[in-house]
Amino acid sequence: MNLKVHDNKAWFLVLPVLLLVAFSAIIPLMTVVNYSVQDIFDINNAVFVGAEWYRDILSNPRLQDSLLRQFVFSGAVLLIQIPLGILVALMMPTKGRMASLCLVTLAIPLLIPWNVVGTIWQIFGRADIGLMGSFLNSVGFEYNYASNPTHAWFTVLLMDVWHWTSLIALLCYSGLRAIPNAYYQAAKIDQASAWAVFRYIQLPKLKSVLVIGVLLRFMDSFMIYAEPFVLTGGGPGSSTTFLSQTLVQMAIGQFDLGPAAAFSLIYFLIVLLVSWLFFKTITHLDSKK
């Protein structure tokens, strides 16, 4: 083998990719990093402030509340949507016209733009004219998502479940279809109960699609913006104001670019860290023994 370098021209072939990545990711990200360490008064007047914005942000109670809310929301989303999605996938017909019908029906919520989903539920939940809102009120339940924080939370969660459970269900459905029939036959012969079939055959085979499902749902729900913004506007009070809305208020509403940039980076790192933890935990379960 000859390891002697004749010339380095091949590096020029990497240049287009480097430029593309630079303009699409590195430069915008570094701009944010740049903002996060400066106090900017106007275009020619910026002061380097080091880690001050980071310290500020981490001790900001509005942000801490928002972060806590965000974790509770994402946790609830995963706890409801993952089991529910699996359950729906298990109950779906495996072949024939009904199977196609179910697939199309499930796909519909996924095809609706996010702010439209917010609008749909905003109207659906209204106590005066909304189908759900006025129904709940007519059966004696005083439901009003605009004034009651619990009701607002309930509505936002329900909306997200409606919007995204389909994704988990479709992923699991495809995972289930990939299990050869021989496993079910063997389980029948081995006198396995329905629970044992689920626990030892279906669930292990669903693991790879569930890794994707959990990660997608965590990242998406952690970055949710349009739907609650349209539905509740973050209210009542700030009870349904999640992280991205807080960030937008800070960056665009108050034009605090420095703190907002620091916030963005922390936000990004949290998503990265939690996703990594999920991924490691789930794949670690597999590598035992």
Place this chain on the structure above:
Amino acid sequence: MAEIKLEALAHSYLDKPSKAHDYAIRAMTHTWEQGGAYALLGPSGCGKSTLLNIISGLLQPSEGKVKFNDKDVTGLQPDERNIAQVFQFPVVYDSMTVFDNLAFPLRNLKYPKAKIDKKVNEIADVLELRDVLHRRANNLTADEKQKVSMGRGLVRDDVSAILFDEPLTVIDPHLKWKLRRKLKQIHEKFNITMVYVTHDQLEASTFADKIALMYQGQIVQFGTPQELFEQPAHTFVGYFIGSPGMNIIEVAIDQHNAVFDDVVIPLNAALIDDGVTISNNIKIGIRPEFVEVVDAASADSYLCDVVDVENLGTYKILTVVLGRQQIKVRINEDQTVPIDKAHITFPEKYLKLYIDEYLVKENIA
């Protein structure tokens, strides 16, 4: 522990079967006795696996009944029939260890832990799985996976029967022989009815006391390996069993002789009655092992051309032409090989007559 009876059993995968050809299993009545070791032998697509799945309850037959010890189980699921089945390709629960795999059927039946440990260890010993007992099943080789698959069928000693659907397909040849011996030992030890599906006659005859030979959805013969060899009840049995298969020649009957291409072969008079003339599908058959090569012409010998000699080590296969028919003859290595021309005879005892493909039994009366 059970005697398995199939009564007027038939199965079709079509909704409205009309012709005989629509049936994967054509009407059959058959009994597998308690404690027997049986092989279900036949070519691919003859309905062996279908029949096995009907016995285990994975498949509901279109017609007829399945009975275990005279109890009708036709409508029952496999778990209600308490039966074990091993599939052609290994099915292991890959999230579990080998131990958990083997223990799975016992745990489902809520056996006490001590008994599970004992049974699993016993089977692991028999199948030589002890070294991998605590490994995860998805890291095993194909051989080991199939052994685990078989082991799950064997751990329960109270089953009505154990059904094997070509279980050694993926196993290495040198292990096949060993595992067949193991199965036989397990059979002798626990006295469980075993039905073993295969398309390999050697596998069938080493495992089973009795072989059921299936052809086009029917059991065409049920008997010991020797019976299948010496008295093929159907031309297909003659063709399928033996290597090479039986020589089968289409003939016409003239009085007590079989005639083809100007060759006249006298038949045992006891075989022929008036019924023979009714059919025009008449064949004679003789195994290559039973055709005799004689040194000189005699009254009952036929002169034929030798066209090919295959040397297979301990024996040779001659291909000779008589009339326009090719006939295979097996001769031992110590016999002299005739050159160009050979005189052959057809011993009457081994010359079989088939009408409409079925054997004509000697007419004693």
